[in-house]
Structures are given as C-alpha cells and as structure tokens.
Amino acid sequence: xxxxxxxxxxxxxxxxxxxxxxxxxxxxxxxxxxxxxxxxxxxxxxxxxxxxxxxxxxxxxxxxxxxxxxxxxxxxxxxxxxxxxxxxxxxxxxxxxxxxxxxxxxxxxxxxxxxxxxxxxxxxxxxxxxxxxxxxxxxxxxxxxxxxxxxxxxxxxxxxxxxxxxxxxxxxxxxxxxxxxxxxxxxxxxxxxxxxxxxxxxxxxxxxxxxxxxxxxxxxxxxxxxxxxxxxxxxxxxxxxxxxxxxxxxxxxxxxxxxxxxxxxxxxxxxxxxxxxxxxxxxxxxxxxxxxxxxxxxxxxxxxxxxxxxxxxxxxxxxxxxxxxxxxxxxxxxxxxxxxxxxxxxxxxxxxx
Amino acid sequence: xxxxxxxxxxxxxxxxxxxxxxxxxxxxxxxxxxxxxxxxxxxxxxxxxxxxxxxxxxxxxxxxxxxxxxxxxxxxxxxxxxxxxxxxxxxxxxxxxxxxxxxxxxxxxxxxxxxxxxxxxxxxxxxxxxxxxxxxxxxxxxxxxxxxxxxxxxxxxxxxxxxxxxxxxxxxxxxxxxxxxxxxxxxxxxxxxxxxxxxxxxxxxxxxxxxxxxxxxxxxxxxxxxxxxxxxxxxxxxxxxxxxxxxxxxxxxxxxxxxxxxxxxxxxxxxxxxxxxxxxxxxxxxxxxxxxxxxxxxxxxxxxxxxxxxxxxxxxxxxxxxxxxxxxxxxxxxxxxxxxxxxxxxxxxxx
Numbered sequence: 167x168x169x170x171x172x173x174x175x176x177x178x179x180x181x182x183x184x185x186x187x188x189x190x191x192x193x194x195x196x197x198x199x200x201x202x203x204x205x206x207x208x209x210x211x212x213x214x215x216x217x218x219x220x221x222x223x224x225x226x227x228x229x230x231x232x233x234x235x236x237x238x239x240x241x242x243x244x245x246x247x248x249x250x251x252x253x254x255x256x257x258x259x260x261x262x263x264x265x266x267x268x269x270x271x272x273x274x275x276x277x278x279x280x281x282x283x284x285x286x287x288x289x290x291x292x293x294x295x296x297x298x299x300x301x302x303x304x305x306x307x308x309x310x311x312x313x314x315x316x317x318x319x320x321x322x323x324x325x326x327x328x329x330x331x332x333x334x335x336x337x338x339x340x341x342x343x344x345x346x347x348x349x350x351x352x353x354x355x356x357x358x359x360x361x362x363x364x365x366x367x368x369x370x371x372x373x374x375x376x377x378x379x380x381x382x383x384x385x386x387x388x389x390x391x392x393x394x395x396x397x398x399x400x401x402x403x404x405x406x407x408x409x410x411x412x413x414x415x416x417x418x419x420x421x422x423x424x425x426x427x428x429x430x431x432x433x434x435x436x437x438x439x440x441x442x443x444x445x446x447x448x449x450x451x452x453x454x455x456x457x458x459x460x461x462x463x464x465x466x467x468x469x470x471x472x473x474x475x476x477x478x479x480x481x482x483x484x485x486x487x488x489x490x491x492x493x494x495x496x497x498x499x500x501x502x503x504x505x506x507x508x509x510x511x512x513x514x515x516x517x518x519x
Numbered sequence: 520x521x522x523x524x525x526x527x528x529x530x531x532x533x534x535x536x537x538x539x540x541x542x543x544x545x546x547x548x549x550x551x552x553x554x555x556x557x558x559x560x561x562x563x564x565x566x567x568x569x570x571x572x573x574x575x576x577x578x579x580x581x582x583x584x585x586x587x588x589x590x591x592x593x594x595x596x597x598x599x600x601x602x603x604x605x606x607x608x609x610x611x612x613x614x615x616x617x618x619x620x621x622x623x624x625x626x627x628x629x630x631x632x633x634x635x636x637x638x639x640x641x642x643x644x645x646x647x648x649x650x651x652x653x654x655x656x657x658x659x660x661x662x663x664x665x666x667x668x669x670x671x672x673x674x675x676x677x678x679x680x681x682x683x684x685x686x687x688x689x690x691x692x693x694x695x696x697x698x699x700x701x702x703x704x705x706x707x708x709x710x711x712x713x714x715x716x717x718x719x720x721x722x723x724x725x726x727x728x729x730x731x732x733x734x735x736x737x738x739x740x741x742x743x744x745x746x747x748x749x750x751x752x753x754x755x756x757x758x759x760x761x762x763x764x765x766x767x768x769x770x771x772x773x774x775x776x777x778x779x780x781x782x783x784x785x786x787x788x789x790x791x792x793x794x795x796x797x798x799x800x801x802x803x804x805x806x807x808x809x810x811x812x813x814x815x816x817x818x819x820x821x822x823x824x825x826x827x828x829x830x831x832x833x834x835x836x837x838x839x840x841x842x843x844x845x846x847x848x849x850x851x852x853x854x855x856x857x858x859x860x861x862x863x864x865x866x867x868x869x870x
C-alpha cells in the first residue's frame with residue numbers, strides 16, 4: 167500500500183482510494199482516545215470542552231446501537247482525511263524540491279569554485295610562491311599538507327568506515343576518499359554498501375584506488391594494501407610521506423551473518439562437549455568475531471547519501487562508533503572529508519561514565 | 520496515596536511522578552499529528568534519552584534532579600507517541616556501562632528507579648485503562664535484589680495488557696543481549712532441544728530480550744551525540760536513525776514530529792533494504808537446509824542417487840522438523856523467562 171502511495175507523492179497530487187483504509191486505521195487507534203476523552207471529561211469537569219469524536223452527545227437514537235452513534239458523518243471525515251493527505255503530499259513535495267536544490271547548489275557551486283581557483287592559482291603562484299612551480303611541486307606540497315593537517319587534529323580515527331547508501335556508486339570518488347584518508351594518516355579504511363556492489367567489483371575498486379593514488383599523491387612510496395596484506399614498517403619523513411594503510415571491502419554478510427556463524431561455531435563446540443553454555447559471554451563472542459577480521463572497531467563511520475540508517479553495517483562493531491552523515495559521495499571534496507574529521511576530533515566519548 | 524488520587528481528579532493533571540501524562544494535545548499539535556499520520560508512521564520507536572546531566576548543569580540543579588526531569592519528559596513523550604499512533608516505545612534507561620559512575624550517582628539512579636516502579640504498582644487502574652504493558656530488558660541479576668523484585672512485580676502485573684508497550688532497557692547493553700541470546704541457543708543445544716545447524720539469524724532474533732517486539736522503525740538520540748552506545752545494535756540495522764541536538768529534558772512535541780518526518784523521508788529506501796535483506800535471509804536458510812539434507816542423505820545413503828522429487832520431499836520434511844524443534848525450544852525459553860519473573864515476583868510478596 168505504502169510503496170504505491172509514496173511513488174505517487176512526488177508526481178502530482180492524485181486522489182486515490184485510500185480514505186476507506188485510513189478510516190479503519192483511525193478507528194483502531196480511536197478507542198484509546200475515546201477512553202481518554204471520557205476520562206478527561208470526568209476528571210477535568212469541563213463539560214463544555216469540545217472533542218472531535220464524542221459518543222452519546224447527539225440525542226438522536228440514543229437507544230439505538232452504540233456503534234452507529236460512534237461513527238461521525240462519513241462525508242465530513244472523508245474530506246478531512248483527504249485534506250490532511252493533500253497537505254502531507256504538499257509538505258513532502260516541498261521537502262523533495264528543497265533537497266534537490268541543495269544538492270544541485272552544492273555540486274555546481276563547488277565546480278564553479280574549483281574552476282575559479284584553477285584560473286586564479288597560476289596568477290597566485292606567479293605572485294607569492296616562486297618555489298612551487300609546476301604540477302609536481304603542487305602535488306608534493308599538497309601531500310605534505312595532508313599529513314600536516316592530519317597531525318593538527320586532536321584525535322584521528324584509527325579505523326574509518328565509508329558507508330554508501332546511494333544506489334549509483336562512483337568508484338572514482340570512493341577511491342579519492344580512500345586515498346585522502348590514507349594520506350591524512352588513517353590506518354584502516356573500510357568500504358561498505360548494503361547491496362554488495364563493492365564486494366562484487368573488488369578489483370575495479372582496487373584499480374581505481376591505485377589510479378587515484380598516482381594522481382593525487384604522485385609518488386609510489388605511499389605503500390598501502392588491500393584486504394589482508396600488510397606491508398612493512400612505518401616511515402614518516404618530512405619530505406616524503408609514506409603511509410601504511412589497509413583497505414577492506416565489506417558487505418552485509420560481514421554483519422549479522424558473521425555473528426550467526428560465530429554462534430553456530432559456539433553451539434557446535436557445546437554439541438561436542440568442548441564448551442558449556444555457561445562459558446559463553448561477551449568476551450568469548452567478541453574474540454571469535456575479531457578472529458576473522460583482525461582490525462580494530464571503526465571509530466568513525468562516514469555515511470554518504472540521504473538514507474538515515476546503517477543498513478546492516480557491522481552491527482557488533484559499531485557500538486561506540488561516531489556516525490557522521492554527508493550528503494553524497496558524488497564529487498566529494500577533500501574539504502568535506504576534513505570537515506568530518508574535525509567534527510570527530512571534538513566529540514567526547516564518556517563510555518558510560 | 521489516596522490524597523494523590525484526589526489531586527488527579529481535581530486538577531485533571533497527573534502528579535509529578537506518574538508514568539503517563541494526561542495532557543491532551545493543543546489544536547496546532549493535533550493538526551500536525553493528523554497531517555503526519557497521512558503518511559507512513561513508525562510502529563515502534565526507540566529513544567536514547569541522553570542529556571540529563573548536561574541539562575542539570577545548564578539549569579544549575581542537582582544531577583539527580585536532571586534525571587528526575589528526564590523521567591517526566593519520558594512520561595510526556597509516551598503521551599505524544601500514543602497520540603501519534605505509535606504503540607511501542609523502547610527506552611534506554613540504564614546501561615551496564617553506567618555502573619562505572621560514582622557510587623552516589625548510581626545509588627541515586629537506583630533509588631529513582633525504585634520510586635518509579637513503586638509508583639507504577641499503585642497506578643494499576645490507569646495502566647489497565649490505557650492497556651500499557653511494561654517490559655524490562657537487560658541483565659536484571661546485576662541489580663539490587665529488592666529492585667529486581669519490584670521490576671518483576673510490575674512486569675507480571677502488566678503482562679496481559681496489549682494496547683501499547685513500553686520496553687525499559689535497564690542494566691542493558693546490546694552486546695550482552697546478543698551474547699545472552701547465543702548462550703540461550705547453546706543451552707537449547709545442551710538440552711537437546713535444537714541442533715547447532717538450526718542456529719540462524721531468525722532464531723537469534725527470537726532469543727534476544729526484545730523477542731516479543733518487532734524491530735524499531737525509528738531510533739532517536741538526543742543531546743547531539745551521534746553514536747549508538749551499545750543500544751539495540753542488532754535490531755536497528757535497518758531502522759531510521761535520527762540524531763537531535765536538543766537535550767532530553769527539553770524535548771518537545773515538535774522534535775518528535777521532526778524525527779517522524781525524517782522517518783517518512785527515508786521510508787522507501789529502508790523498505791527496499793529490508794526486503795532485500797529478508798530475501799537474502801530466506802535464501803540462506805534454504806541453502807542451509809539443503810546442505811543439511813544432503814549431509815543426512817549421505818549418511819543414510821546406500822549409493823543410490825535420489826531423484827529430484829524425493830530429494831524435494833526430504834527437504835520439506837527436514838524443514839518441517841526443524842521448525843517444530845525450534846518452536847519447542849522457543850516455548851521452553853519463554854517458559855524459563857516467565858518462571859524467572861514469577862518467582863521473583865512471588866518472592867517480593869513473601870518478603
């Protein structure tokens with residue numbers, strides 16, 4: 167019922183045969199209100215106070231069936247219901263328009279800003295910084311800036327999750343985000359969507375990340391690894407920034423299904439008398455769930471898209487995770503990411519205390 | 520106690536301590552409620568009532584007073600939910616992590632809980648009128664015994680009501696809840712009621728403390744924090760999460776409407792995601808059943824390959840027997856839990 171209803175609400179205001187259904191719904195909830203109404207009248211003593219559905223007010227047919235008296239005139243209720251529905255559709259149409267406009271402005275103003283900066287930068291370079299010449303110089307300075315900026319934050323998350331709720335995924339933008347995270351100094355980055363698109367296109371994502379890494383960071387000394395491969399030691403020098411990070415691709419199977427699999431394992435142990443049910447507690451379950459992943463819990467989840475939900479992202483692991491929403495991953499900029507990291511840096515975790 | 524009831528009759532307003540406020544909505548509020556109700560409404564809302572202590576600091580009152588005001592706001596919010604047609608509410612009252620707070624604060628909170636549950640026991644008629652069923656979720660064995668008994672009495676007293684439901688999470692964390700569910704399933708295996716291959720997502724959901732409720736449609740956290748803090752992690756995977764910066768004791772009807780609006784905006788995407796997940800779940804269950812049947816046939820096997828029809832029949836038989844096992848196990852689990860509460864409740868009477 168609702169899927170057809172909401173698909174209509176963005177087009178035109180159409181009449182649909184819902185009122186009958188809605189009336190039933192209202193009638194179900196009415197008993198509580200009626201009881202309350204009666205109670206209120208008794209308690210408050212304000213007899214003259216008007217309520218919408220008042221039983222036994224009209225003198226007509228007081229000896230007749232109570233149900234008939236309860237029912238207000240059909241036409242009046244129907245028209246009220248239609249009116250509310252129209253207002254509701256109008257409200258949602260307004261919100262839809264507002265969201266679209268905001269998204270449009272965000273993208274177009276950013277593009278316009280970038281074009282202007284692109285025009286002005288050569289001029290600025292000419293005036294202020296004789297040292298920074300050419301694209302290579304620019305890239306190096308930007309890379310140093312990433313690392314330096316990362317160090318200015320009070321706290322940096324150890325593990326960031328990128329949760330994409332949008333249906334259409336732009337791999338280049340995701341790759342950008344991953345590379346920026348690594349450049350800023352975040353050790354673990356997870357990428358997730360609830361339809362398993364990243365899982366299925368693992369290699370494509372890897373290619374994009376490599377490509378963007380070249381483009382954005384330039385030098386190959388930025389070492390990173392995808393999935394379970396972990397590279398050598400951390401080398402942080404002033405000129406050359408080398409970061410060691412791990413990128414992991416997640417899907418809904420890593421969430422509830424992993425917990426179920428861990429539960430099955432424990433139950434098998436109990437079946438084979440290797441454990442008893444009393445041995446099972448949070449620590450045991452936690453160690454089992456950590457065994458297959460071997461990475462710390464996400465400190466921060468950046469959620470991209472209009473859907474306000476985690477959509478099945480690692481339920482066990484996100485117990486203390488900050489969830490920061492961003493409007494979209496399409497054409498996302500480094501400043502957007504850094505803004506989110508700044509927000510994370512100032513949050514205070516009291517841990518129950 | 521009778522004086523308090525006289526006060527209710529005279530002024531038409533409840534006393535400060537009541538669990539349900541009797542105030543009716545204003546005209547504008549009712550209008551807004553009716554407009555919102557034209558769209559999809561959440562049936563189950565969860566609240567993380569954060570910000571009591573910050574409110575106390577802001578208004579220069581004692582922390583205890585902040586928590587008290589928080590409870591008042593809860594009573595008011597329940598009223599609004601009923602008016603909006605939301606019949607199930609879950610609240611995060613006290614986390615197991617909160618035991619880390621100072622002894623003074625923890626004792627104060629326990630005392631507040633005692634007062635409220637005592638008040639609840641005196642409000643039986645009111646609760647019956649509204650048909651409110653109170654459930655308490657969490658590891659109650661961590662609480663002082665007298666409070667456990669009070670809680671048990673309240674739960675048993677309101678058990679039969681079925682118009683609206685209030686789930687209070689007390690001494691609760693989601694990880695404990697999930698670990699406890701796994702423990703219960705292991706107990707079932709120990710008792711020979713189920714096999715380890717029967718363990719599934721659906722079965723785990725049925726073993727959680729919240730098994731009698733559907734998953735929350737909407738989760739609201741106040742005071743501006745943007746994390747879940749170990750609350751309903753399993754159940755809110757596909758719920759709408761709304762983080763609002765208002766402090767809990769300052770929560771208003773308009774904040775609630777804003778949250779519901781947010782829910783309505785995300786409704787379609789969430790439905791889609793939930794349906795996708797349900798399909799995946801059903802598929803996984805079927806695969807699991809198939810592999811179990813294949814294993815069974817192998818064990819039983821005498822080398823003859825089975826034709827598709829008899830394999831299908833075996834599969835159906837296996838599924839039916841699995842469902843029967845699970846049903847018996849869940850009945851036993853429910854019985855265990857009911858006995859726990861009724862024993863505690865009768866202890867209270869004796870004491």
